[in-house]
Amino acid sequence: MHKATLLIDTEHQTAAYSETYFDALYNDNSDPWQYQTRWYEKRKRDICLAILPQANYVNAIELGCGNGVFSELLAERCLSLLSIDGNQKAVELAKQRLANDSSIKVIQGVIPQALADGLTDNNQTYDLIVISEILYYLPLTDIDRVITWIKQSLATGGTLLCCHWRYNIDGFEMTGETVHYRLQQAFNKENKLAFTHQSQIVDSDFLLDVWQRSAQTIAMQEELI
Template identity: 50%
Template sequence: MKSNTAYDQEYFDALYALNQGDPWQYEQRWYEQRKRQICLALLPQLRFESAIEIGCSNGVFSQELAQRTDSLMCLDANDTAIQLARQRLHTYPHVQVLQRIVPDNLPKQKFQLIVVSEILYYLNPTALDQVLTWLHTALEPGGCILSCHWRTPISGYSLNGEDIHQYLKVHLNYTHHLSLQDSDFLVDLWLNTAQSVAELEGLR
């Protein structure tokens, strides 16, 4: 059983060392490509002025988010992940890649888009509560939170995607806009507005 601290450095160092900087094979697996495209398609806006991705890993999804944002902040705690993300994103001047241990040092500003995916089941309950508190202050009016997590239990960790998304549905004080339940992963979207996408575009 992992120590279940806010960040298990040895666990992630080993993952990146054994898998040549891509522990989840983001670039090779169709599963990962498909999941990214589903998440992008569910976003309620084509473009966002400001966005943050918590747990950016090696920056594969970040690169796609960068093409739909005017300003993007990417956070990860792992040394290798940060180096790879910076290499991948160096041609995008509007992207910041910062090494941060969540929930420590989360930014004070607000964002139109918050992506918090494939990370929350690695946190202990205290850290999870701290992220929730931050989410309640970090979303711009009209903004959205996208969360996507693997449904299968992760060896050594007590929480899984089902637990995380149920927790968020109960405790997030925003409009729950949609859920997608794939056999392998869950996606949920919250909006800081009561209006639908059609209403926002004057169709209703």
């Protein structure tokens, strides 16, 4: 997984900081967080892949793909994958990495605006939504817009995976703690839409939550109970 690089809406005070910050990170550097070399990042990716409740998915979307390191692995589990990031250089790098896989489409777009402005099909539903290391760059109002989109876009029986760094990030008010608390408020009590909180990992460094849009756990689906 990765700390994604998305551009914040210019109406918010952190906009100029975030855009120039991520542009600077990718200036003459194709892997600013060392996704390919750090054991921390590989371990986190492996945990995320292992915790997915289904072996394979038909139609997946990844919000915040960075340079595509995790996208490449995620695509092995998906028939179709749409990956989005806000940073132009990150998108170019992801496209280069994933060029030989026709099942993956990489686009540049600002979250949450990209989810509503035609970059994605508003009538499309996904059986896997992956949101990694991006929501703490957004104000709470935009996080709630993403949550609303999830409720509209996650297919029946589908999976939502969210993973975020737990520590403070200079220039931003949100942390992984505040983000996942808000996600739990939104989905753990969502009886009408039958979201099951399938898995939760509270690591010393990151938080990982997985929901299924189903009233049944994996064991129930496999008729073990």
